[in-house]
Amino acid sequence: MKTLLLLMLTAVSMAITLHTAASDKQQWKLLWQSGPHNDPESIVYDPNEDVFYVSNQFFKGESGQATISKLNKQGQVIEDSWLSGLNEPKGLAIKGSTLFVTDIDKVHIIDIPSRTIISTATGKGIKFLNDVALDNTGTLYVAEMMNSAVYRLDMDNIRLVEVIRSEELINPNGLLFHDNKLYIAGWGKIHDENPANADKGALVELNLTTMEPKTISHPIGQLDGLQLAPDMKGFLATDYLGGNVYYINPETGNAHVTVETPPLAGDILYIPQQKMLFVPQDNTIYAYQWQEQ
Template sequence: MHFLPSKIFIFILFFSPVITVAQNYNSKLLHKVEGFSHPESVVFDPVHNTLLVSNIGEKEPGDGFISRLGLDGQIISTKWVEGLNDPKGLLLLGNKLYVTDNTDLVIIDNDNAEIIERIPVEGAGFLNDIAEGPEGSLFISDTRNSSIYKRETSGKVTEWLNTPQLENPNGLLVVGNYLHIAAWGSEGAGNVLRVNLDTKEINNITNSGVGNLDGIQLVEQEDFFVSDWATGKIFYVSKEKAHREVLTSAKSAGDILYLKNTKQIVVPMNIQNEVWWYQLD
């Protein structure tokens, strides 16, 4: 997830050359789906066999919404849920859809398409992505404040970690005992990081800076796809601390979804108001 142009307030973009590694993927563009309003994040709904897409809207109060999209690339419902402000990160757990909405955490009933709870996050500046942690906990990135919030199973939300070492965190993903982060970057291009959930120790998976990172998706146990919002590049990041380009969409590639069973990558294109769909082989 990213900053809209008006929200890019402190960052200067620097980019480092991609480490040369043998290419393992070819990509083919399957669909360019129109009809969105600054789409930001995509998640798979296994119950309804559809995709859900967050739409930031035009930054007017209450004009954000969630769309439902078929696996054939057809829009089922453009405004499946309305009345949000700036919805970004999406996490589907059971019949509840969790949405980061500016400085609130919003919970939606996925069966009835109804907002059931809005939870203000005290001290938050720019809530972005959201990931499931151990035992039903949730982790939420605050890109503006370079911090991570945690929602306990009790429902209490508190700031869990705040440090410049997080490099203005954006995309989040928990694998094993680590929180993996696609960082936007502050004084330079952001890296892929991981944080030990017990000790909160931060380590770099990449070191040279990859880009203004947005989404992160698991490929294998220690390998990931990440999206660079500024260039539209999707990178494969390996445990060997190397990264290589898989495909290039265009500037404003948001919080991607990787459909492992079909080897497809779905990319919300914020500026273009479209969702681009790629097949890997």
């Protein structure tokens, strides 16, 4: 899988991307930046310890060299290798004292106090897991990008169960549970098993009762991270290959640049209480705060 990601990085380095959309950059104040990290993909906040955990993919390393690091609220590294021995960690979620992380074709279940992997779940036919999201009952959903599918973690049997597989999911990357629905940042239809060779992705809404997906935005780019926007009505999504964080209006389907970033922006985190947005990008994590006008 590292080969696929290196192909994507090559595509980024060869591309020249022009952005003509309006930007809300005057409303996002950069508070701090943290780095260098080893290809950070996701960041999650732990309210129990008032710290952040970051998944570091370590693209140029060998299998088993990837890590999860621990940062304080100012972005300073508490422990660079809080947990090591991973292959290519991506999506992160916390439930109580448990940390979930995807690692290519499996989900590790980690006890935070002892920093120990207590269980590992996988499932049939899984190729490339990405982001995760918890619903309001604590059920974990997992995006499978290459198969254009969504899985659910069965905690009783410690396995991943396929919930839906459909081209209408547009090869899901980012996930967000909101208002009893699962929202999906579609990477875009992938051709020839090469994520760098994909159509533009869009935002998808999945009704978890009927399992009917619905595209609710125009094509934007290779969507990666997904969070609610400060107005709690729209969504924020990153374009991994093209760059930038977009604001998506689900009513109109339109999107515009709200934070300007180079390519390689991954799974973002927005904390509504602090109006803060955290953007892992390349080897740095940026922290912004929304300024009301």
